[in-house]
Amino acid sequence: MKPFTKRARIASAVAVVLGAIGVAGAQGYGGYGGMMGGGYGNGAGYGSGMMGGGMMGLAGADRPVDADWGGGTMSSVQVQAYLAATPTAARIDAKSDTITYSGRDITIDMVAVQPGHDDQTFEVGGLTNPTLVVPAGATVHLNLVNMDWGRNMEHGVIITPAPPPYPYMAMMATGPGLAQVMPLLPWRSAKDLQQAQYASLSATFVAGNAGTYWYVCPTPKHAEKGMYGKLVVL
Ligand SMILES: [Cu+2]
Secondary structure, three states: OOHHHHHHHOOEEEEOOOOOOOOOHHHHHHHHHHHHOOOOOHHHHHHOOOHHHHHHHHHHOOOOOOOOOOOEEEOHHHHHHHHHOOOOOEEEEOOOOEEEEOOOEEEEEEEEOOOOOOOOOEEEOOEEOOEEEEOOOOEEEEEEEEOOOOOOOOEEEEEEOOOOOOOOOHHHHHOOOOEEEEEEEOOOOOOOOOOOOEEEEEEEEEOOOOEEEEEEOOOOOOOOOOOEEEEEEO
16 A cells, blocks of 8 residues: 555644754644644643643543544544555564664654554554664654544653653653654544544654654553553664
8 A cells, every 4th residue: 555545544733843852842732732723622732831731631632533633534444554554664573573764754653552452552563562763863754543442542642751661640750851743632433443433643753863762652541551662763
């Protein structure tokens, strides 16, 4: 499947250009506020400042995906195609649970809680919470589809240099200087996998500085339960 087809299904939320990952989070937040203020509500929540705004956004967002949530949606058929696509310009090492990307323009197709995998995990290329390795300076297009279902099963992505373990409120550990590249995506619209609509979103950031980072779900309890993985910028 050609990526273009897939991309067209995923709403492009915002271009977050981070000079250095983990430092310029405020830029990303501002972007969401502008793009999504009238939509799902997380944009406004996150936009108003680090902790207070973020938590308000989390607490107030308690509904499944609907047409006007502010991002894209995918059908079951579209999600299956998304899952079946092989990561491009990437070397997958299942043994070490690592995916190494090459090039200056990288696309990471990520899933939040893919059925058949452990609860509260991220999946990429069929691996669970894999270590993602990207070259320094690369532009990274991160796609996320939330396949989870149920109350509080909203998932997003923070990129942070703060290592695990994470507390109930992961953002307490990631603290200031975090970069939120993905707002919370609502859970799928129906328990039935075939009938459900799935929230999807795309964000772009620049892996500016070499180092070890972590991609972490900011929803309370999720990172504490293991919803995170390592991001290595080489
Ligand atoms: Cu989560």
